[in-house]
Amino acid sequence: MRRMTARPANAHQARLLRLLRDGGPNSRAQLGDQVDLSRSKLAVEVDRLLETGLVVADGLAASRGGRRSHNIRLAPELRFLGVDIGATSVDVAVTNAELEVLGHLNHPMDVREGPVAVFEQVLSLAAKLRASGLAEGFDGAGIGVPGPVRFPEGVPVAPPIMPGWDGFPVREALSQELGCPVMVDNDVNLMAMGEQHAGVARSVGDFLCVKIGTGIGCGIVVGGEVYRGTTGSAGDIGHIQVDPDGRPCACGNKGCLEAHFSGAALARDAEDAAREGRSPEFAARLETAGRLTAADVAAAAAAGDAAALDLIREGGNRLGQVIASLVSFFNPGLVVIGGGVTGLGHNLLASVRTQVYKQSLPLATGNLPIVLGELGPTAGVIGAARLISDHLLSPA
Amino acid sequence: MRRMTARPANAHQARLLRLLRDGGPNSRAQLGDQVDLSRSKLAVEVDRLLETGLVVADGLAASRGGRRSHNIRLAPELRFLGVDIGATSVDVAVTNAELEVLGHLNHPMDVREGPVAVFEQVLSLAAKLRASGLAEGFDGAGIGVPGPVRFPEGVPVAPPIMPGWDGFPVREALSQELGCPVMVDNDVNLMAMGEQHAGVARSVGDFLCVKIGTGIGCGIVVGGEVYRGTTGSAGDIGHIQVDPDGRPCACGNKGCLEAHFSGAALARDAEDAAREGRSPEFAARLETAGRLTAADVAAAAAAGDAAALDLIREGGNRLGQVIASLVSFFNPGLVVIGGGVTGLGHNLLASVRTQVYKQSLPLATGNLPIVLGELGPTAGVIGAARLISDHLLSPA
DNA sequence: CAACTTTTTCCACACTCAGGACAAAGGTCG
DNA sequence: CGACCTTTGTCCTGAGTGTGGAAAAAGTTG
Numbered sequence: 001m002r003r004m005t006a007r008p009a010n011a012h013q014a015r016l017l018r019l020l021r022d023g024g025p026n027s028r029a030q031l032g033d034q035v036d037l038s039r040s041k042l043a044v045e046v047d048r049l050l051e052t053g054l055v056v057a058d059g060l061a062a063s064r065g066g067r068r069s070h071n072i073r074l075a076p077e078l079r080f081l082g083v084d085i086g087a088t089s090v091d092v093a094v095t096n097a098e099l100e101v102l103g104h105l106n107h108p109m110d111v112r113e114g115p116v117a118v119f120e121q122v123l124s125l126a127a128k129l130r131a132s133g134l135a136e137g138f139d140g141a142g143i144g145v146p147g148p149v150r151f152p153e154g155v156p157v158a159p160p161i162m163p164g165w166d167g168f169p170v171r172e173a174l175s176q177e178l179g180c181p182v183m184v185d186n187d188v189n190l191m192a193m194g195e196q197h198a199g200v201a202r203s204v205g206d207f208l209c210v211k212i213g214t215g216i217g218c219g220i221v222v223g224g225e226v227y228r229g230t231t232g233s234a235g236d237i238g239h240i241q242v243d244p245d246g247r248p249c250a251c252g253n254k255g256c257l258e259a260h261f262s263g264a265a266l267a268r269d270a271e272d273a274a275r276e277g278r279s280p281e282f283a284a285r286l287e288t289a290g291r292l293t294a295a296d297v298a299a300a301a302a303a304g305d306a307a308a309l310d311l312i313r314e315g316g317n318r319l320g321q322v323i324a325s326l327v328s329f330f331n332p333g334l335v336v337i338g339g340g341v342t343g344l345g346h347n348l349l350a351s352v353r354t355q356v357y358k359q360s361l362p363l364a365t366g367n368l369p370i371v372l373g374e375l376g377p378t379a380g381v382i383g384a385a386r387l388i389s390d391h392l393l394s395p396a
Numbered sequence: 397m398r399r400m401t402a403r404p405a406n407a408h409q410a411r412l413l414r415l416l417r418d419g420g421p422n423s424r425a426q427l428g429d430q431v432d433l434s435r436s437k438l439a440v441e442v443d444r445l446l447e448t449g450l451v452v453a454d455g456l457a458a459s460r461g462g463r464r465s466h467n468i469r470l471a472p473e474l475r476f477l478g479v480d481i482g483a484t485s486v487d488v489a490v491t492n493a494e495l496e497v498l499g500h501l502n503h504p505m506d507v508r509e510g511p512v513a514v515f516e517q518v519l520s521l522a523a524k525l526r527a528s529g530l531a532e533g534f535d536g537a538g539i540g541v542p543g544p545v546r547f548p549e550g551v552p553v554a555p556p557i558m559p560g561w562d563g564f565p566v567r568e569a570l571s572q573e574l575g576c577p578v579m580v581d582n583d584v585n586l587m588a589m590g591e592q593h594a595g596v597a598r599s600v601g602d603f604l605c606v607k608i609g610t611g612i613g614c615g616i617v618v619g620g621e622v623y624r625g626t627t628g629s630a631g632d633i634g635h636i637q638v639d640p641d642g643r644p645c646a647c648g649n650k651g652c653l654e655a656h657f658s659g660a661a662l663a664r665d666a667e668d669a670a671r672e673g674r675s676p677e678f679a680a681r682l683e684t685a686g687r688l689t690a691a692d693v694a695a696a697a698a699a700g701d702a703a704a705l706d707l708i709r710e711g712g713n714r715l716g717q718v719i720a721s722l723v724s725f726f727n728p729g730l731v732v733i734g735g736g737v738t739g740l741g742h743n744l745l746a747s748v749r750t751q752v753y754k755q756s757l758p759l760a761t762g763n764l765p766i767v768l769g770e771l772g773p774t775a776g777v778i779g780a781a782r783l784i785s786d787h788l789l790s791p792a
Numbered sequence: 793c794a795a796c797t798t799t800t801t802c803c804a805c806a807c808t809c810a811g812g813a814c815a816a817a818g819g820t821c822g
Numbered sequence: 823c824g825a826c827c828t829t830t831g832t833c834c835t836g837a838g839t840g841t842g843g844a845a846a847a848a849g850t851t852g
Binding site for chain 1: 493508544553554556601602614616618623624625626627628629630631632633636637647662717718720722724725726727728729754755756757758759762763764780
Binding site for chain 4: 433434435437439459461462463464
């Protein structure tokens with residue numbers, strides 16, 4: 001099968017392609033309403049896009065009171081691969097050009113096994129998706145890794161939780177293997193892009209997206225664009241100090257947010273509570289499973305276990321404390337909380353909200369929604385697809 | 397005298413005008429090197445600018461090895477007014493089109509006297525500048541106020557330290573009085589723009605500018621543009637909590653940064669130290685002046701007073717703690733510290749740096765300069781002039 | 793003074809794009 | 823079902839924009 005070769009030749013074409021991506025099939029007339037080009041100019045550009053094959057005719061639209069318009073849509077055979085490498089598992093999904101997830105696979109895996117092993121897994125999952133008939137090939141791939149990335153080159157830099165990846169040419173390597181363009185970003189940024197594209201953050205220009213998984217990170221969106229900082233480490237809030245005399249952290253400091261509240265910290269606290277006899281619920285679960293995870297805390301809390309609720313409340317307070325600072329500083333229009341521990345759900349949300357509304361000034365919190373992400377594990381892969389799609393739909 | 401009436405007609409003209417503003421007089425050929433337009437196109441646009449009167453001929457340039465080029469420059473009679481309203485004084489300056497300060501006046505004044513009294517003062521200072529022959533009129537004015545501003549309308553919103561200004565139509569009123577376009581912004585944002593235009597932050601795209609005066613604020617520059625947040629309160633870091641059991645703050649919370657370290661807090665601490673006999677230096681100064689200010693702390697520190705040095709070190713630690721969090725979050729390329737207390741100078745800088753380098757991760761701090769602003773009180777007024785200049789040099 | 797540069801002007805040609813005229817296609821109402 | 827309206831798509835013209843070459847103007851260097 002022939003893959004996507006063409007790229008938009010100018011800003012007008014890029015604009016049209018994005019409208020088709022985000023709004024689905026559309027008639028020429030509807031497009032005309034949105035772009036402020038003369039009918040003739042629009043017709044020319046659409047014709048050129050049809051010639052390139054990026055866009056195809058798609059039947060007739062419903063009448064709006066007169067002659068029916070011809071629909072057009074992005075080529076239905078285009079496929080993007082979205083890859084989300086987490087600390088403990090990889091997600092791989094295939095989407096169409098409109099970034100709808102056609103198939104999604106997850107595989108538990110420790111990122112510390114290193115880039116070679118992980119890529120082997122990613123490629124095998126991608127092959128599985130291809131074999132199931134969802135795609136004959138990929139026109140582009142986005143990939144998220146749990147650490148800072150030098151974005152232009154697509155290379156992880158000094159990632160604390162994934163030694164062995166430092167400087168590994170992720171973009172280059174994957175592009176070689178897949179034979180298509182690849183873009184790499186931090187997993188948290190991709191989650192933010194996912195929620196922006198298809199989740200709760202649609203139509204919000206400036207927002208924060210806090211992801212709590214094994215670690216804690218924060219995606220920053222400014223004017224609809226992800227902000228990555230000078231060295232690509234923006235949003236690295238896991239090592240903000242929340243208690244000068246707090247717990248030691250893997251980074252060498254004391255009292256980091258991550259040391260007090262994260263998937264890993266929560267699991268350890270739950271195990272401690274179980275062993276110290278403070279929670280029969282945890283003890284029972286530890287007995288059965290051999291170890292505890294954030295999911296156990298969520299389940300125990302749902303069952304009304306006091307120790308679990310305590311852990312969530314305390315953690316939510318710590319997190320809320322940091323978010324309150326960020327809200328004062330950044331004045332976002334929305335705060336999204338996502339990641340593995342969102343199972344803690346509304347208990348967590350409640351204590352975060354309490355803390356933020358208490359500590360930040362009314363002008364910043366007045367109309368500030370603090371909500372859970374609505375896409376769950378697909379946020380990352382949708383964001384990844386969006387990343388490469390944004391790249392490919394830019395003028396060459 | 398005829399004031400500036402024309403505005404650039406298109407993006408090319410705007411580009412050229414900004415080059416002339418930031419680079420001073422320039423030859424057509426030099427401009428050509430910078431803008432990537434064909435010679436003919438460039439000539440046409442320059443001719444049009446000359447017609448409008450925004451730009452004038454300015455003699456011959458030095459030869460670059462062949463025929464000498466005709467210089468052009470922004471109309472030398474253009475004048476911008478920069479106004480910086482602080483908590484305890486107002487600064488008013490007049491600049492030419494290249495944003496060079498031609499005259500600068502300062503007048504102590506309490507912002508709480510309200511907008512009417514303050515404007516009376518501002519207009520009187522502006523009249524004085526005009527009377528001294530520096531300007532015959534103003535082509536635009538920028539004005540900074542010490543609180544959040546709804547930027548598009550130029551109206552302060554819920555400013556904590558300036559009751560009576562809430563909702564006052566600053567832009568509208570001043571524009572009426574001065575008879576020229578006016579833009580209003582937070583004073584901290586203007587300081588950031590000033591340092592960006594003519595100070596330490598030239599050529600840095602993403603940076604933070606922390607201003608410590610009566611209160612504490614932080615200007616945020618993203619990709620060369622000031623970021624103001626969803627409701628215009630971005631950068632309001634004075635009420636970030638640095639100590640859950642800390643001092644009560646005017647905002648109603650406890651342990652706000654501002655309650656522990658700011659011009660006002662410092663003065664109070666110094667007076668306490670004097671009264672409690674912990675510092676003969678402070679006691680002597682209090683005796684003489686009747687009250688103490690941040691400047692006294694600076695002077696005492698310079699004289700080697702232990703209590704003063706303690707205050708600075710402790711305050712610097714608090715501030716450094718907050719800046720460390722912001723650095724982790726925002727990953728700036730530069731942190732500028734300015735405002736009234738910069739007299740504390742390198743003592744302050746040292747403790748801030750220590751704290752930041754200790755608490756933030758190497759990837760973010762690796763190549764992060766933390767420096768004092770180099771413009772002092774002119775940063776605000778230059779920023780104000782820059783604000784209105786940016787506005788007027790945008791295509792209409 | 794001759795040879796070489798740089799700057800500026802002039803001009804012809806290609807290209808872009810808006811908007812009007814008109815044809816095609818469908819709806820609506822009597 | 824047919825007259826009349828609206829909407830959509832196509833074609834065409836004219837105004838304007840922008841490029842690049844040629845040549846003149848103005849200097850420099852040896």
